[in-house]
Amino acid sequence: xxxxxxxxxxxxxxxxxxxxxxxxxxxxxxxxxxxxxxxxxxxxxxxxxxxxxxxxxxxxxxxxxxxxxxxxxxxxxxxxxxxxxxxxxxxxxxxxxxxxxxxxxxxxxxxxxxxxxxxxxxxxxxxxxxxxxxxxxxxxxxxxxxxxxxxxxxxxxxxxxxxxxxxxxxxxxxxxxxxxxxxxxxxxxxxxxxxxxxxxxxxxxxxxxxxxxxxxxxxxxxxxxxxxxxxxxxxxxxxxxxxxxxxxxxxxxxxxxxxxxxxxxxxxxxxxxxxxxxxxxxxxxxxxxxxxxxxxxxxxxxxxxxxxxxxxxxxxxxxxxxxxxxxxxxxxxxxxxxxx
Numbered sequence: 611x612x613x614x615x616x617x618x619x620x621x622x623x624x625x626x627x628x629x630x631x632x633x634x635x636x637x638x639x640x641x642x643x644x645x646x647x648x649x650x651x652x653x654x655x656x657x658x659x660x661x662x663x664x665x666x667x668x669x670x671x672x673x674x675x676x677x678x679x680x681x682x683x684x685x686x687x688x689x690x691x692x693x694x695x696x697x698x699x700x701x702x703x704x705x706x707x708x709x710x711x712x713x714x715x716x717x718x719x720x721x722x723x724x725x726x727x728x729x730x731x732x733x734x735x736x737x738x739x740x741x742x743x744x745x746x747x748x749x750x751x752x753x754x755x756x757x758x759x760x761x762x763x764x765x766x767x768x769x770x771x772x773x774x775x776x777x778x779x780x781x782x783x784x785x786x787x788x789x790x791x792x793x794x795x796x797x798x799x800x801x802x803x804x805x806x807x808x809x810x811x812x813x814x815x816x817x818x819x820x821x822x823x824x825x826x827x828x829x830x831x832x833x834x835x836x837x838x839x840x841x842x843x844x845x846x847x848x849x850x851x852x853x854x855x856x857x858x859x860x861x862x863x864x865x866x867x868x869x870x871x872x873x874x875x876x877x878x879x880x881x882x883x884x885x886x887x888x889x890x891x892x893x894x895x896x897x898x899x900x901x902x903x904x905x906x907x908x909x910x911x912x913x914x915x916x917x918x919x920x921x922x923x924x925x926x927x928x929x930x931x932x933x934x935x936x937x938x939x940x941x942x943x944x945x946x947x948x949x950x
Contacts, residue, residue: 621659621662621663621664622664623637623638623641623664625662625664626641626655626658626659626662626664627655627658629658629661629662630651630654630655630657630658631654632651632654632655636651636655637655637658640652640655640656641655641659641664641713646930679713679714679715679740680714680715680716680717680738680739680740681705681709681714681715681716681717681739681740681741681742681743681922681925681926682716682717682718682719682730682734682739682741682742682743683702683705683706683716683717683718683719683743683745684718684719684720684721684730684742684743684744684745685698685719685720685721685745685746686721686744686745686746686747686748686751686753687720687721687722687746688720688722689720689722691841691842692720694842694869695841695842695867695869695897696897696898696899697867697895697897697914698745698746700897700914700915700918701745701767701914701915701917701918701921702718702918703915703918704914704915704916704917704918704919704920704921704922705743705918705919705921705922706918706922707918707919707922708918708919708922708923708926709922709926712926714740714926717738717739721753727753731753731756731757731760734757734760734762735760735762739762740763740929741762741763741764741765741925741926741928741929742757742762742763742764742765742925743765743767743921743922743925744764744765744766744767745766745767745768746767746768746812747766747768747770747771747812748771748809748811748812749771749811750771750772751771754766754770754774754777755774755777758776758777763925763928763929763932764777764778765778765779765780765921765924765925765928765935766778766779766780767779767780767781767917767918767921768780768781768812768813768814769781769813769814769817769937770813771811771812771813775934776934777934778924778925778928778934778935778936778937779937779938780917780920780921780924780937780938780939780940781813781814781917781937781938781939781940782814782912782913782917782939782940782941782942783912783939783940783941783942784813784814784817784818784821784942785817785818785820785821785824786821786941786942787818787821787894787910787912787942788805788817788818788819788820788821788822788825788864788866788894788910789821789822789824789825789828790910790942790943790944791821791822791864791892791894791910791944792821792822792825792826792829792864793825793829794892794908794944794946794950795862795864795890795892795950796825796829796831798862798886798890798950800861800862800890801831801861801862802834802857802859802860802861802862803822803826803831803833803834803860803861803862803863803864804833804834804835804836804837804853804857804860804862804863804864805818805819805822805833805835805836805863805864805865805866806837806838806839806845806846806849806850806853806863806864806865806866806870806871806873806874807819807836807837807838807839807866808838808839808840808841808866808867808870809838809840809841810838814866815838815841815866818864818866818894819836819866822836822864834853834857834859834860835853835856835857835860835863837849837852837853839865839866839870839873839874841866841867841869841870842869842870842873843869843870843872843873843876844873845870845873846865846869846870846871846872846873846874846876846877847873847874847876847877847880848873848877849870849873849874850863850873850874850876850877850878851877851880851881854877854878854881854883860889861888861889861890862889862890862891862892862950863889863890863891863892864892864894865891865892865893865894866894867893867894867895867897868893868894868895868896868897868899868900868907868909869897869899870893871891871892871893871894871900871907871909871949872893872899872903872907874889874891875891875903875905875907875949878891885905885949886905886948886949886950890908890949890950891907891908891949891950892907892908892909892910892949892950893907893908893909893910893949894909894910894912895909895910895911895912895914896909896910896911896912896914896945897914900945900947901947905947905948905949906947906948906949907947907948907949908944908945908946908947908948908949908950909944909945909947910942910943910944910945911942911943911944911945912940912942913940913941916940917940920938920940924938
């Protein structure tokens with residue numbers, strides 16, 4: 611963008627609209643980040659604004675639109691879990707890309723304590739946010755409803771623990787992905803299967819366990835172990851050690867994320883067994899851990915960055931229209947590597 615010559619009058623919204631060949635209202639909607647304007651008009655307005663070196667007066671626009679041009683990305687986990695699991699950063703990456711393209715500021719917050727929650731809720735109720743993306747909620751968390759009651763639009767990453775009217779969310783096909791993992795293990799000749807779940811106060815963990823159980827039943831098999839691994843490498847290792855002690859002939863395991871799959875592989879090796887020779891392992895996510903481990907982890911890919919993009923896109927639409935959106939469930943696929 612070139613600098614404006616000294617003494618030249620500052621461009622106005624009207625001059626941007628005139629150069630773009632659109633109405634002042636259309637130019638205003640584009641520059642406010644609206645998603646309801648046609649692509650051709652949007653490009654014309656943005657090009658005109660760049661040519662004229664037009665800079666939106668955010669303070670004036672905020673007074674006019676009653677919007678802050680800020681969206682919060684909130685993770686309801688400990689800092690240790692957030693920084694230890696690449697899943698969160700990938701979702702955040704997708705959301706940030708969309709919001710940056712719409713000139714919307716992203717505010718990031720980790721809610722690991724009651725004080726964190728109280729402070730964030732006061733901030734949101736104070737009119738500082740146009741909407742909130744909520745990630746990794748546990749149980750029937752009251753925060754989404756409290757924000758909605760305060761007039762703050764909300765979208766969830768993952769199906770809510772309790773179905774709530776008017777609450778939008780984006781999720782992956784956790785049941786279908788888990789069933790595909792079990793089918794693969796059976797196709798590989800494995801019959802004594804176990805699963806390592808995430809915390810069962812989270813719907814992703816519940817749905818992946820349900821998919822494991824449904825496919826076992828469809829294959830005429832029984833479970834040889836179900837333990838919670840808390841989404842972590844250490845949790846996956848401990849769960850696998852315990853299950854192998856109880857059922858030494860386990861020959862296949864579905865871990866509900868890649869970190870737990872990696873921990874399970876450690877346990878298999880520690881007990882003198884091999885992967886996949888003695889125990890085949892399938893994870894879930896297709897996180898960087900899956901491709902970088904040795905052996906590389908066969909896993910169920912969910913579109914993590916795409917889910918972040920969808921969360922941000924749909925929240926912007928929710929803010930613009932003021933109406934709840936239908937749930938969005940994104941597909942999964944198997945990624946075949948070395949562990950199964």
